[in-house]
Amino acid sequence: MTVEHTPTVRAMGVRARAAARTLRSLGTAEKNAALHDIARELRARAQDILRANADDVEAARTAGLPEHLIDRLTLNAERLDGITRDVENVAGLPDPVGETFDDRTLDNGLHVTRVRVPLGVLGVIYEARPNVTVDVATLALKSGNAVILRGGKETARSNAALVDAIGAALERTGLPADAVQVILDPDRERMRELLRLDDLVDAIIPRGGAGLHRYCVENATVPVIVGGVGVVHLYLDASFTRAPDDADAAVRLIRNAKVQKPSACNALDTLLIHQGALGALPGIVRDLQAHGVDVVADAAARAALDGLTVGAATPGDYGTEFLALKVSVKVVRDLDEALDFIAAHGGHTDVILTRDDAQARRFVQDVDSAAVMVNASPRFNDGAQLGLGAEVAISTQKLHARGPMALAELTTNKWVVRGDGQTRA
Amino acid sequence: MTVEHTPTVRAMGVRARAAARTLRSLGTAEKNAALHDIARELRARAQDILRANADDVEAARTAGLPEHLIDRLTLNAERLDGITRDVENVAGLPDPVGETFDDRTLDNGLHVTRVRVPLGVLGVIYEARPNVTVDVATLALKSGNAVILRGGKETARSNAALVDAIGAALERTGLPADAVQVILDPDRERMRELLRLDDLVDAIIPRGGAGLHRYCVENATVPVIVGGVGVVHLYLDASFTRAPDDADAAVRLIRNAKVQKPSACNALDTLLIHQGALGALPGIVRDLQAHGVDVVADAAARAALDGLTVGAATPGDYGTEFLALKVSVKVVRDLDEALDFIAAHGGHTDVILTRDDAQARRFVQDVDSAAVMVNASPRFNDGAQLGLGAEVAISTQKLHARGPMALAELTTNKWVVRGDGQTRA
The missing domain is CATH 3.40.309.10 (Aldehyde Dehydrogenase; Chain A, domain 2)
Structure with missing residues (x-):
């Protein structure tokens, strides 16, 4: 399989933004149906996915990648089945979107509440771990977010096969395939473009070593959630x-x-x-x-x-x-x-x-x-261990999310104010 | 009054960090006592403050600042009294720190909860508005945060006098005066230093026009909460x-x-x-x-x-x-x-x-x-109008806070896990 030419990162952002508008209004049942369809598609395409992954592994070995990194990169039938069952587990988790809180009626009769809504478009940057591709894509989808993935270059063929399967399942369910996109071009400049797409991307979540986190903090104009680094x-x-x-x-x-x-x-x-x-x-x-x-x-x-x-x-x-x-x-x-x-x-x-x-x-x-x-x-200190059901990262910064980040941490809120013609004095 | 030489921004950050450690463990009564003492000190020093402000206004007029900006810069007895009463109002607001939520006991017996804690050290950058100096300082203090202020250069004398009064009140109450510091050096390079102090400062809150927000987003390595800009x-x-x-x-x-x-x-x-x-x-x-x-x-x-x-x-x-x-x-x-x-x-x-x-x-x-x-x-769409009692800014980004930011938005949480020797399987 050849890695296809990727569109410009900005064009991906524009399409992700459009997809996010559809995603944010989806009901829980629609999102869960799509997740189950993704699981079916991953099973149906298991051979293709494992073949693409085997090509990645072979290339990584030729390039002399250390054995523990090759292990993290490697899929087999059992691991792919585990990843697929995780997709079904995410379908079973509670949907944070639509929750209302801080409900109040003010003296002037205004009814004020806050509604939990998706963040919008996420950029997630990680290493050569194909399981993260599916994991992040499905957590983003469940929380109503579009996502642009950028995995380690050694896993480009696996990621192309996995995101292709996810896209096919989304389209069949009537959802935009652009909800999950992947940057396959290994050039670091593409990553930098993603980090600076602040008119289109709402948050960057790096998952990797201290060097990657530092690169994101230094280069991003999109807000970054720094995690996992600390003593x-x-x-x-x-x-x-x-x-x-x-x-x-x-x-x-x-x-x-x-x-x-x-x-x-x-x-x-x-x-x-x-x-x-x-x-x-x-x-x-x-x-x-x-x-x-x-x-x-x-x-x-x-x-x-x-x-x-x-x-x-x-x-x-x-x-x-x-x-x-x-x-x-x-x-x-x-x-x-x-x-x-x-x-x-x-x-x-x-x-x-x-x-x-x-x-x-x-x-x-x-x-x-x-x-x-x-x-x-x-x-x-881990999302699954602390009962959150899943985890997209562990934040060690204080803004937005701190500690294990699960579905609720991929949301924000909007204020909803209902009146009958009130004006400010 | 002469504007004193300011210490390096990094040194201010180190001192703010130390002050933040004291602040985060304070009880509500201690914080409220300090706020009332600040109000008393502002009243006692009203003449000095108004004199410093008059010098700022005179210099601004000489420099040809437009009249509407001079109006925002100007204090008089009535305005200073309003600012001082706002300090007492903040003392009356509920303290968000220490609230616990998501209380659970897991199957393995671990007791897991989340506790609301201060963000730590805030950097707040704003225009020539002396009321913001006191407003932000007192909201930071009430929420247990240390703050480094950087106001418009036209208000340096007023800010020095106000922060001096706040510091004197803090010291008399037994709290660190470093809890509220101000960058008086008008050089933009000092602001840039603050924006890049990510090992010491937890969040930057710019309050100003689109240009200031853009400058912060482009230059900061500290997370920035962008607000107030939007159609x-x-x-x-x-x-x-x-x-x-x-x-x-x-x-x-x-x-x-x-x-x-x-x-x-x-x-x-x-x-x-x-x-x-x-x-x-x-x-x-x-x-x-x-x-x-x-x-x-x-x-x-x-x-x-x-x-x-x-x-x-x-x-x-x-x-x-x-x-x-x-x-x-x-x-x-x-x-x-x-x-x-x-x-x-x-x-x-x-x-x-x-x-x-x-x-x-x-x-x-x-x-x-x-x-x-x-x-x-x-x-x-305003903190006071929506019943939050106060407002430090209106966030138009999605991460951390969205809409009016009041005391709760100046906090984060930590996970607290209590066990009796549990290990992970």
Whole structure:
């Protein structure tokens, strides 16, 4: 399959805007019917899609792409089936559009309310992950938004096949195929055009590494929702290591925080440990090392690790998101020092392990991160895990959305005012 | 009074960040006490403030600033008293911070909730209006935010005096004076530094003309909330002119929409009139012209104005925000043509005058503007008028806030997760 010539990004924007006008007035049943039709089409075209993906994978191998990226790029029958079932799951989620809130009648008789409406046109920029293509397209559709996708260049053939299938299903349901478009031209200039289409695109959502996010923030005139980038801290309070089972619980929870998916943005980066909890540290470090984690620590922590060999942490090992099997350890005098440290470096997900309610309350009050947790793994900062049913990204900025972004975060509101001829005095 | 040397913008950001950490944990009573103390200080220093303002006004006159801008810049005892009473009113508004929502307990026992918290540090850029300095500072404070202000250069002496008074009151209440800082250096490069302080500033709110908003969007790496810019349409449906009093009501409402404050962003720009309502047009135009409005119209409208002289509308008279005593008129076949026209040009506030519920419903459903109104003046799109008690700006973008922005729009949320040792499977 050859990658077709893409239209200009501005022309895509104009068509997306027109499609968005149709989408915003659709009822839930129409959108769900389209989603089920997309699932059917993905099943019907499974062989074509897998063939296109195999071509992408072959080209990526020839180009020498690292194995873990090839793995993320690869589809097979089972993965495609999982993606397709996710489309059906999205059809089952509640539709946020049309919800009304802040209903009031003013003294002058004006009836004022706010109605939840789609954002309009989204631009989503991500890496070579074909599952994200379908995921984002279906979440956008369910929330009544048109979307312009720009995936990693290594997945152009897969994305063309997937978006072609989605478009065919949309047209058959009587909806505009322009609701889901993809930029296949790998030239970064096309991405920059998308980032500057502020008269046509309502929001840019980058999903990728810190470099991509920075590029978007530096170049976009469309508002950007920055996400997924940030440091994860866990503070182990002395009170947590006093009960008989607590040392085990700490070992288990810290292992989960770091090891369960080290490449995730919500995996542990820095362990802060109260000086009174140092007795638990050897057990924690031994367990992490047994799971392949590179542990680096400050002098106070290393002094408490008699016998265990760990590297000396450099200043750069704090405030750093590792996205890998590495963790930094720092001993703190008390909660205040932990809070100061997190205030200087935090922002994504921060956890306290404590048996002391007052300490927990202070931690929750003072820490200003997308998610603050007490006695739970930071890996729960995730849309599906927190009960949102789906997730388009995890925002670590404060404007618009913070934390897991699901369907409601792809909407905005409009004010609706009904009167009988009122004028302003 | 001399304008003092300002510290670097980055240093102001660092201090604002530190102040924000204190502010975010304050209780409502502490914030209200500080607001009342600010009001007291403004009263105590009224003479100094008015003297500084008189110097600004004199310099502006010497520099040849137009009279309407000098009027906006000018304080007198009565205006300063109004500003001070507004500070006390803000103390009386409900505090949005600390509200919890989306409270849930998941199957695994995790207790998940979201808590409303301040945005953190705001950068607010505006014109030479000293009332905005106090207004924004107090709304920021009430919502637990630190703020860096950058007002028009013509008001530097007034702003220095006002912020000095606010700072003194904050310090006396035991709060950081750095909560409210002002950039006095008129060099545009200082503004650009503020726009790019994305590691320290959480949001930029520009209040001014389209040029200022564009400058912010083009130069900022901090997220910008764009507001106040956009076209206001009013569609007069044929059904509205059939009842005996309706013609009068239309004249009155359209007059209010255009004339009550022509410089406001929510004043009428374009009147769309159903071809079946043309009988009402001469009365409307006669009334507007009697109030000094420059009416321009398309050929179909002019043909219905036998006797009245109005200019021919050029293409540039549609989709244009006049901010002055000018209005463009266009005849449409039906609601569909009006909706298409608004979809191409709308975005701020759009009104339908109709007696037909089905037409009203279609208008409300299809029009995607910050505010959609039925049988009411667009001038009601305003925080105070819509019952929000105050307003920091009117957002015309879709991300984060849309329409009037009050205290709640100066907040974000954090997720709070409480467990008893849960790990992710």
